[in-house]
Amino acid sequence: MVRLILARLAVLIPTFVGVTIIAFAFIRLLPGDPIQLLSGERVMSPERHAEVMHDLGYDRPLIVQYGSYLGGLVTGDFGSSVVTKRPVLQDFLTLFPATLELSLAAMLIAVTIGIPAGVLAAVKRGSILDQAVMSVALIGYSMPIFWWGLLLIIFFSGYLGWTPVSGRISLVYFFPPVTGFMLIDSLLSGEKGAFASAVSHLILPAIVLGTIPLAVIARQTRSAMLEVLGEDYVRTARAKGLPPLLVVGVHALRNAMVPVVTTIGLQAGYLLAGAILTETIFSWPGIGKWMVDSVFKRDYPVIQGGLVLIAITIMMVNLLVDVLYGLINPRIRHG
Amino acid sequence: MNKTALLIGAACLGLGLATAAEAKNLIYCSEASPEGFDPGLYTSGTTFDAAGRTVYNRLVEFKHGSTEIEPGLAASWDVSDDGTEYTFHLRPDVKFQTTDFFTPTRTFTADDVVFSFERQLKADNPWNKYVEGAAWEYSDGMGFPDLIKSVEKVDDLTVKFVLNRPEAPFLADLGMDFASILSKEYADQLKAAGTPELMNQQPLGTGPFTFVAYQPDAQIRYTAHPDYWAGKQPIDNLIFAITTDASVRAQKLKAGECHIMPYPNAADVASLKEDPNLQVLEQEGLNIAYLAYNTMQKPFDDVRVRKALNMAINKQAIVDAVFQGAATPAINPIPPTMWSYNKDIADDSYDPEAAKKLLADAGAADLSMKIWAMPVSRPYMLNARRAAELMQADFAAVGVTAEIVTYEWGEYLSRSKETDRDGAVMLGWTGDNGDPDNFLDTLLGCDAVGGNNRAQWCNQEFDDLVSKAKVTSDQAERTQLYEQAQVVFKREAPWATLDHSVQYMPMSKKVTGFHQDPLGVHRFDGVDIAE
Numbered sequence: 095m096v097r098l099i100l101a102r103l104a105v106l107i108p109t110f111v112g113v114t115i116i117a118f119a120f121i122r123l124l125p126g127d128p129i130q131l132l133s134g135e136r137v138m139s140p141e142r143h144a145e146v147m148h149d150l151g152y153d154r155p156l157i158v159q160y161g162s163y164l165g166g167l168v169t170g171d172f173g174s175s176v177v178t179k180r181p182v183l184q185d186f187l188t189l190f191p192a193t194l195e196l197s198l199a200a201m202l203i204a205v206t207i208g209i210p211a212g213v214l215a216a217v218k219r220g221s222i223l224d225q226a227v228m229s230v231a232l233i234g235y236s237m238p239i240f241w242w243g244l245l246l247i248i249f250f251s252g253y254l255g256w257t258p259v260s261g262r263i264s265l266v267y268f269f270p271p272v273t274g275f276m277l278i279d280s281l282l283s284g285e286k287g288a289f290a291s292a293v294s295h296l297i298l299p300a301i302v303l304g305t306i307p308l309a310v311i312a313r314q315t316r317s318a319m320l321e322v323l324g325e326d327y328v329r330t331a332r333a334k335g336l337p338p339l340l341v342v343g344v345h346a347l348r349n350a351m352v353p354v355v356t357t358i359g360l361q362a363g364y365l366l367a368g369a370i371l372t373e374t375i376f377s378w379p380g381i382g383k384w385m386v387d388s389v390f391k392r393d394y395p396v397i398q399g400g401l402v403l404i405a406i407t408i409m410m411v412n413l414l415v416d417v418l419y420g421l422i423n424p425r426i427r428h429g
Numbered sequence: 430m431n432k433t434a435l436l437i438g439a440a441c442l443g444l445g446l447a448t449a450a451e452a453k454n455l456i457y458c459s460e461a462s463p464e465g466f467d468p469g470l471y472t473s474g475t476t477f478d479a480a481g482r483t484v485y486n487r488l489v490e491f492k493h494g495s496t497e498i499e500p501g502l503a504a505s506w507d508v509s510d511d512g513t514e515y516t517f518h519l520r521p522d523v524k525f526q527t528t529d530f531f532t533p534t535r536t537f538t539a540d541d542v543v544f545s546f547e548r549q550l551k552a553d554n555p556w557n558k559y560v561e562g563a564a565w566e567y568s569d570g571m572g573f574p575d576l577i578k579s580v581e582k583v584d585d586l587t588v589k590f591v592l593n594r595p596e597a598p599f600l601a602d603l604g605m606d607f608a609s610i611l612s613k614e615y616a617d618q619l620k621a622a623g624t625p626e627l628m629n630q631q632p633l634g635t636g637p638f639t640f641v642a643y644q645p646d647a648q649i650r651y652t653a654h655p656d657y658w659a660g661k662q663p664i665d666n667l668i669f670a671i672t673t674d675a676s677v678r679a680q681k682l683k684a685g686e687c688h689i690m691p692y693p694n695a696a697d698v699a700s701l702k703e704d705p706n707l708q709v710l711e712q713e714g715l716n717i718a719y720l721a722y723n724t725m726q727k728p729f730d731d732v733r734v735r736k737a738l739n740m741a742i743n744k745q746a747i748v749d750a751v752f753q754g755a756a757t758p759a760i761n762p763i764p765p766t767m768w769s770y771n772k773d774i775a776d777d778s779y780d781p782e783a784a785k786k787l788l789a790d791a792g793a794a795d796l797s798m799k800i801w802a803m804p805v806s807r808p809y810m811l812n813a814r815r816a817a818e819l820m821q822a823d824f825a826a827v828g829v830t831a832e833i834v835t836y837e838w839g840e841y842l843s844r845s846k847e848t849d850r851d852g853a854v855m856l857g858w859t860g861d862n863g864d865p866d867n868f869l870d871t872l873l874g875c876d877a878v879g880g881n882n883r884a885q886w887c888n889q890e891f892d893d894l895v896s897k898a899k900v901t902s903d904q905a906e907r908t909q910l911y912e913q914a915q916v917v918f919k920r921e922a923p924w925a926t927l928d929h930s931v932q933y934m935p936m937s938k939k940v941t942g943f944h945q946d947p948l949g950v951h952r953f954d955g956v957d958i959a960e
Binding site: 138 | 454456462464465470471472473558560561562563564566567569570626629630642644645646647648650668670671672673674676677680681683684686836837838839840842843846856857858859877880881
């Protein structure tokens with residue numbers, strides 16, 4: 095197992111270097127620069143513009159800029175935002191827990207509903223239940239996030255008044271962040287009602303962000319289960335007279351889980367992409383919105399640093415998925 | 430977990446931020462995160478709302494809901510006869526805010542004024558580059574480094590500004606956010622601690638509200654400054670709930686999650702007005718949207734062509750389609766709410782037949798051109814693409830083929846400045862200080878060709894009038910000069926003036942004392958809320 099992890103880590107190094115190059119190069123391919131965008135309609139003189147670009151080091155040859163950026167990364171210095179002047183790493187660490195909390199909640203919804211729904215659909219193949227699950231999954235998969243989020247807000251928050259419209263917790267509560275996870279911090283604060291408020295704020299965005307992964311997981315589980323259920327060993331297990339729940343729940347499901355775990359791992363990338371829209375709609379202070387804002391403002395250090403940090407996160411998730419495979423499937427572990 | 434957040438949190442507890450049950454909280458659903466908290470470094474209204482108008486004061490202030498200047502930190506001032514020396518007599522016993530990160534040992538003095546300006550004016554000032562890439566855009570944009578010869582402390586409560594030339598809008602400039610007064614003592618403390626950058630993260634001034642905490646993209650919290658020189662505010666806590674999507678802001682307001690919201694979607698205004706718990710204030714904004722011809726290029730150097738195109742545009746249709754009526758067609762290059770607006774000028778009438786004839790006279794009957802449409806929504810033009818399409822159809826009706834072009838926003842701004850630019854550019858402006866000079870000279874003066882003057886229009890008669898008005902201190906005389914300048918502008922038609930948009934401010938009916946600001950900032954001093 096340790097060898098597997100080390101081997102996977104070695105592969106990540108070139109990927110990491112690749113990400114730094116892409117992050118560095120792509121933003122510079124975009125027209126416009128941060129200083130120009132900051133001044134908006136108010137024209138800055140070309141001399142002054144050049145002077146500020148010089149102060150920021152953006153007039154140096156690209157290769158020199160890349161070198162100093164890479165040098166910074168190695169020492170853990172991700173630079174500071176051109177706009178807010180705050181260190182990129184500080185902002186990332188402040189905002190990332192919010193995205194992680196939302197993503198985990200979304201994934202929890204997707205897994206706890208998606209897998210049972212997929213299994214049920216496979217076991218009752220061709221039934222109305224199967225068709226219903228698959229139709230809902232298709233609708234969920236096709237739902238534009240922005241529209242879906244607003245629809246839920248208008249219905250549950252506006253019309254029914256059950257959930258708050260946006261934010262992470264009611265503004266009545268204010269306590270210093272400890273872990274950055276609102277559910278935990280609200281408990282630590284000891285303020286009455288804070289935890290309930292945090293939960294109620296999390297429900298709608300988690301549903302919105304979890305909808306597409308839920309649909310994907312349900313469909314993947316169904317097709318993997320169908321395949322496994324047709325295998326000889328399942329027939330044997332049934333012939334032995336094992337109870338159907340044991341056959342499906344233990345013998346079939348465990349083997350069907352390998353592609354499902356892959357799918358869940360792949361959703362990590364999706365969750366970050368989906369978080370951009372979800373965070374915007376629900377005013378959720380996470381990294382998705384932070385990254386989009388920085389692209390619009392051409393905030394080079396934030397885009398570069400943010401992309402690298404996100405890439406590291408995704409690489410770690412993939413590594414985790416690889417390790418999980420090993421646990422589920424011994425053949426991979428020894429391969 | 431970062432140290433700043435902990436510090437801020439501790440500061441909050443230290444200040445004894447009153448809890449909801451007993452305190453009056455005003456929640457403002459703001460439209461974006463501020464870029465920072467040093468108003469000298471930025472140009473956006475979001476940042477001014479969050480720092481300039483809450484935490485800080487200036488020597489002079491704009492009266493609530495007006496562009497008129499009134500005493501601020503300066504109780505009075507004298508101007509020398511030649512208009513080059515301004516002596517400000519400072520208000521005594523003005524207290525800076527006390528926070529967990531700073532406890533002032535002295536009241537406001539001339540030292541603070543000198544510090545606040547010199548850091549922006551002098552490249553060798555240790556605070557001139559206290560953050561990487563500090564641009565001081567407004568100070569530069571208003572020409573302060575060239576204009577101001579010196580800022581001198583006469584005594585603790587007297588400060589003298591010496592100018593290189595007389596400049597009539599100078600007092601109005603001093604009311605702008607970039608001219609906010611910071612605490613030199615706080616700056617010294619930060620410098621000594623090796624953390625000057627905190628000036629832009631933990632603001633401290635003499636203003637009506639004390640900064641408590643900022644959580645990026647989530648919220649900003651303030652408490653009322655207990656020793657504010659103009660009296661403590663009626664509310665106890667002011668909270669900015671950062672909510673970037675306009676529809677979501679409207680939903681939050683309806684659900685009672687906030688009390689005031691700026692910039693509603695035009696489509697939401699009707700439903701907000703119908704809500705029995707809400708009130709919607711409205712005011713014509715101090716802005717203009719225009720289509721600037723490139724007057725340096727043929728055939729747009731011919732006034733007949735420009736006039737003909739102006740007559741071909743159905744502005745009312747644009748106002749109806751893009752703003753759903755929440756704008757007025759523009760006649761002059763300054764908005765009607767601004768002093769010196771010339772009411773006697775009639776607009777070029779919408780007359781496609783006459784336009785066609787005029788084009789034929791000018792030998793441009795089969796003209797083809799480009800219309801530049803901004804890629805972003807701005808307060809003065811919500812949907813430039815839609816407006817461009819309407820103009821395209823209007824031009825087609827008089828035989829002019831128009832192609833719509835657009836670029837990425839930064840690129841758009843820089844390419845549109847070029848004097849050899851091909852096509853007419855749609856753009857606009859929101860006033861900075863309520864002075865007509867800030868529109869007429871800034872956008873149409875000869876010096877601005879190749880810069881803000883997108884029409885590349887240098888008309889000596891116009892330029893002489895606005896230049897003279899700039900150095901004249903008598904307002905009646907200035908008014909006359911600007912009125913004449915508008916006549917010249919209308920006659921020469923370097924722009925098609927498109928619209929002045931209306932700004933809506935929906936809020937709970939419980940909110941009292943809120944005044945819409947013609948300069949577009951949002952001020953909460955004097956605002957109360959009935960619980």
